Amino acid sequence: MNVPSRMGFRVDNCSIERTLDIVGEKWTFLVLREAFTGVRRFADMQATTGAPRQVLSARLARLVDEGLLRKEPYREPGQRQRDEYRLTEKGRDLYPLLVALMHWGDKHLAGEQGPPVLLTHRDCGAPIELRFRCAAGHEVGGPREVTPVPGPATDLRSA
Template structure:
């Protein structure tokens, strides 16, 4: 990543890159989509996503290892013990990212009929929207209103 505002600073610890190392793959996002929808069991996730068994198993294992999902054992009568997959706080914190991807897809990729799913507020029924605000409460309309500055983890390249 070669960003002009980071000239002279180390970016080998890029947060975007590290996040994509974990979630930057189609099946992972589809697993997370289903987890946010309340799907917890392997067979249900496989049926809904269409993911090959080995791929789904690998993605669930990685999400558990990274702390985005946790396993919870359950047993149906007469069956062996199995695991359900539940979101952790770390996993739930990805919800705005998935909603942003969905809204982008609704705007640019949806069929002529419109988006397949609408998100509404459970309490009042109004559509859910994402907005950026600074810590002072000002709405931030887009990247031209943001100034990147080196953070504490930027480091000095000249060292």
């Protein structure tokens, strides 16, 4: 059954759905949060996320399989070889998404004392802000200022 959308065309290969298929789970976001703060080793990730060992192992394997993390071997003196998990470019491209989730939580879910963590620019110390801009440089205030149009992968025959 073909369900019409408000856009006037249907997207059967939705980028949001495909992205959520990879990262749309609590433990995955927490693993990425830790990777963005420089946590690279399994035991450290387990300690900071509180993820059960099997869950963390599965999430790390999926993120490696999807190309968001890469394994890099290391060996502590007298220990067996282990792997560190480092963000790839594809993984680093998710940073604005995590910051947007954090800012939303800070605005709508933080207690009276405010947010637990603030992000600041390393060079000047100013708070980090996320902003939308069009390719022409105009600031976009929200969804009412955006018009979805068919992209190159849209099959208009299914509309």
